[in-house]
Amino acid sequence: MQQSWVEVDVRALEHNLRLLRQRLAPGAALMPVLKSEAYGHGLVAVGRRARADGVNWFAVAYLHEALALRPVVGAAHILILGAVEPADLPLLVRHNLLPSVVDEEHARALDAAAGALGVRLPVHLKLDTGMGRLGFVWSEAGQVLPRVARLPHLDLQGLGSHFAAVEPDDPDRAGRQLERFLQARVLLERQLGRRLFAHISSSRAFLHLPGGQLDGVRIGILLFGYGAGAFAEQLPLQPALQWKTRVIQVKTVPADFPVGYYSTWRTAAPTDLATIALGYADGYLRVLSNKGYVLIRGRRCPVVGRVSMNWITVDCGPASGVRAGDEVVLLGRQGDAEVWADELAGLCGTIAYEILTSIASRLERRYPGDSQI
Numbered sequence: 186m187q188q189s190w191v192e193v194d195v196r197a198l199e200h201n202l203r204l205l206r207q208r209l210a211p212g213a214a215l216m217p218v219l220k221s222e223a224y225g226h227g228l229v230a231v232g233r234r235a236r237a238d239g240v241n242w243f244a245v246a247y248l249h250e251a252l253a254l255r256p257v258v259g260a261a262h263i264l265i266l267g268a269v270e271p272a273d274l275p276l277l278v279r280h281n282l283l284p285s286v287v288d289e290e291h292a293r294a295l296d297a298a299a300g301a302l303g304v305r306l307p308v309h310l311k312l313d314t315g316m317g318r319l320g321f322v323w324s325e326a327g328q329v330l331p332r333v334a335r336l337p338h339l340d341l342q343g344l345g346s347h348f349a350a351v352e353p354d355d356p357d358r359a360g361r362q363l364e365r366f367l368q369a370r371v372l373l374e375r376q377l378g379r380r381l382f383a384h385i386s387s388s389r390a391f392l393h394l395p396g397g398q399l400d401g402v403r404i405g406i407l408l409f410g411y412g413a414g415a416f417a418e419q420l421p422l423q424p425a426l427q428w429k430t431r432v433i434q435v436k437t438v439p440a441d442f443p444v445g446y447y448s449t450w451r452t453a454a455p456t457d458l459a460t461i462a463l464g465y466a467d468g469y470l471r472v473l474s475n476k477g478y479v480l481i482r483g484r485r486c487p488v489v490g491r492v493s494m495n496w497i498t499v500d501c502g503p504a505s506g507v508r509a510g511d512e513v514v515l516l517g518r519q520g521d522a523e524v525w526a527d528e529l530a531g532l533c534g535t536i537a538y539e540i541l542t543s544i545a546s547r548l549e550r551r552y553p554g555d556s557q558i
């Protein structure tokens with residue numbers, strides 16, 4: 186039995202879905218981004234739940250994620266955001282998955298593989314409008330896209346891009362990307378004589394750039410209850426994931442007692458130290474050494490000493506009453522006390538995304554109160 190586990194509040198996910206839908210432009214599809222095990226929440230469980238809620242589009246990064254998702258989302262569209270290998274084409278076709286085509290060489294290789302299989306492969310083209318990551322470079326789109334559109338075994342159905350930054354005080358930056366994207370869309374649609382399914386926005390653009398919703402919005406972090414920022418009042422999302430473990434040992438120690446590798450912390454006065462079975466190998470980032478907090482008996486207890494691979498020590502204070510077996514909350518709520526991924530991210534100099542996706546996927550995910558999962 187593993188000593189730490191993750192609890193996902195399915196009602197929080199449903200609540201978030203409902204709020205997000207209320208902000209969707211008419212005709213725009215909500216496309217939950219469920220890569221990295223649905224940001225640590227569990228790909229299959231979240232996919233099944235979102236599908237039961239009527240979601241008809243999903244996005245993942247890799248083929249293996251799409252294959253895991255397919256059985257639980259029926260006939261919903263599954264878009265693979267990364268570049269699939271031509272050798273995997275039979276799997277794409279068999280499971281009705283939509284790949285992203287990232288450049289002309291990739292397009293030709295997929296076209297040849299589709300030709301060899303005797304199929305016309307539905308694809309989305311990915312345009313790099315300024316992210317500098319995957320996709321056809323926008324400045325070459327005018328020459329390259331018309332050639333790609335003529336490849337006989339690719340059925341161009343959609344066009345996607347990704348914003349590098351959506352900053353309300355520098356709207357031109359995202360504006361330029363949107364403009365490049367819309368130009369490419371017009372060019373392709375004219376050549377093809379039909380509409381393409383266009384998507385460029387993820388969570389931040391969904392909040393700050395309502396004109397960027399187009400045919401669909403690829404939303405990740407907001408679905409999981411983070412990232413609303415200045416919109417938190419209008420959009421009271423709920424974090425859905427709690428991470429818990431139990432105290433495995435408590436010791437009452439005197440002042441000047443050393444804790445952890447290299448004794449980077451010493452007690453200032455007699456206190457109760459609790460050891461919990463979890464460390465950086467489980468995804469509790471080592472930079473939280475002498476910085477993090479956990480909740481025990483409804484109180485915040487600081488992480489003291491270095492986070493080690495499998496154990497951490499926390500200071501419960503004198504006469505704490507803490508006992509081996511007590512529940513510990515690493516992320517979540519206990520009584521009136523709370524600690525969430527955005528707070529830990531602030532302590533670590535990172536983002537909630539990294540905190541959530543670092544939680545080891547081998548830890549058990551529980552879905553209390555969800556009969557479907």
Ligand SMILES: Cc1ncc(COP(=O)(O)O)c(C=O)c1O
Nearest residue numbers: 218266347387388403404405406
């Ligand atoms: C291409 C792409 N689209 C959408 C998303 C979802 O982003 P967010 O979680 O900020 O909504 C990501 C996440 O990294 C992404 O890489």
